[in-house]
Amino acid sequence: MTDLDDDYSLGRVNLRDVPKVSLHDHLDGGLRPATILDLADEAGVSVPETDADDLADWFVSQCNAGNLVDYLSTFDLTTAVMQTDDALERVAREFVHDLADDGVVYGEVRWAPEQHLARGLSLDEAVEAVQAGLEAGVADIERLGRSIRVGQLVTAMRHADRGLEIAQLAVRHRDNGVVGFDIAGAEAGFLPSRHRLAFDYLAQNHLPVTVHAGEADGLASIQSALVDGRALRLGHGVRLAEEIESVRSDDENTYVSLGRLAEWVKDREIALELSPSSNLQTGAIDQWGTEIADHPFDVLYQLGFCVTVNPDNRTQSGTTLTRELALLADAFSYDLADIETFQLNAAQSAFLPLEDREDLVDVISQGFEDAESYGA
Known part of the structure; x- marks a missing residue:
């Protein structure tokens, strides 16, 4: 692996060219800096930098504070x-x-409609506007001879009291692009149990749920996400590694024991939506270290957890899914087969009907096969 700013090659394959699935990708965390400047000028919003490149650097700098609260302030x-x-x-x-x-x-785009009502939009109008944009983008890509599929993950802010209202919004739009529900925002002190009525409603209406948990809070948050939220995936979930204890080691192996919560997540293949760069920026992995190589990603992977790789917020982290994969490959010496495994995990965990997930798996497998053949 060479300079990650310039080269995302693994062997003879550029990781940008292989098919990928992004499950944890925030709409308000993926704006182009130039677009922010355009829209800020139209709306009369002040900006800390007036050059797009400088603004991009400002986001990354601000988000390296080491805690989720400062990260979220951007x-x-x-x-x-x-x-x-x-x-x-x-x-x-x-x-x-x-x-x-x-x-x-395939990408799932998560965002919180309740944060976009300041200039008169209703919740439904906001969802419809985003869906119109997503559909226009898909049509643009198809005209270029390529293919992409996207879905909305409608998100409620966990510190607010609109969980049930937002859950009802998500269900109303399930036939208009919404594929699932999430809660996000400051995690510590706001357990998923606060939104139990919303999760009950979603379960009754069979809409899939992912929950931000195990990022800025620990095992109790993950437990509540699974029990109160009926989460099928964990947004980040990195602090599940707190339940992995080293028992003994010899010259070749380290033997560990898993707590019951970790065993449950592993045995039921509940996907972990891990975001390495973001996890460093927010301090989610501080107890293990401050470098990508310290991230418990590889421990979770080697133990058989359903790990997926995600950018979280591309603007705030100055990253892409390709870059996140390259960082992990560089840190843990992964090969193309490992990268394919992460994409297959994500495809199989997508909030799609079974037949569509199977088709997506086929697309991933064929794409990696073609990339290997081309690079050979």
């Missing part, structure tokens, strides 16, 4: 410029273009 700017239907549609359309340019063939 979203005050991105959400401020996403308050009209035109702005939401533009951001969503560009989001699809950027995913496709990164080799993503």
